[in-house]
Amino acid sequence: MSLTLVSYNISPFVLRVTSALNYFQIPYQQKDVDVMNKPEWFIKANPLEKIPTLFVGDKVIQESLVILEYINSLVPNSLLPNDPLEKAINRSRAEFSNDVIGVILGLTAASTEEAFNNGLTELKWYFDKLENWLKQTKFIYSDELTLADFAYVPIYAILQALSPHLKFNIFEGFPKVQQYGTTLLGLPRVGTSKPEGYEQILLERIKTRKPYFLSV
């Protein structure tokens, strides 16, 4: 079955999918679209218009975490626990990353010092939860890589792009969270799944919002 991934260059949700496809070495085609100006063929095939979208033959799947589960079904060694409860816990851990991504994106859009500091306090709350999990296991669910880990890849891709522009270490006080990022981006073909020029494109996009952190 042919796989075509409809993507958008700096989408964190696309990066979850490309890093899993690349990690598993599953062949796929990729079509980048402009989210501000979606082409007719895409809207017609995919009325919900969400990116990423995976075309599997002429069928369409949306939602990056659902797409990850489908990708996992294509490989001989599943990265999900067999037990339904454990599988659900794994999925919960993956879902948690959605909130973290939301907070980080909010931080990059914060236009005042107050909004930025509030965002940072919120992010630390999330990092604290992650740090506690990661004190117990190397990856987000267990000592072995599982599907939930791919959900976290974009967090580290974004933070890696932001780090040179921050006057402080965003991981200060969260060594396990920092180490987890190094581990994830060091997985085969994962760190290199970012599109070419990712950092620059992301920064240019962020700059258009005139964020506080770039003004100091």
Ligand SMILES: N[C@@H](CCC(=O)N[C@@H](CS)C(=O)NCC(=O)O)C(=O)O
């Ligand atoms: N929950 C979705 C979020 C996808 C999402 O928000 N994608 C953005 C691009 S980063 C998008 O499709 N934006 C266009 C739109 O909402 O019309 C997922 O995990 O796939």
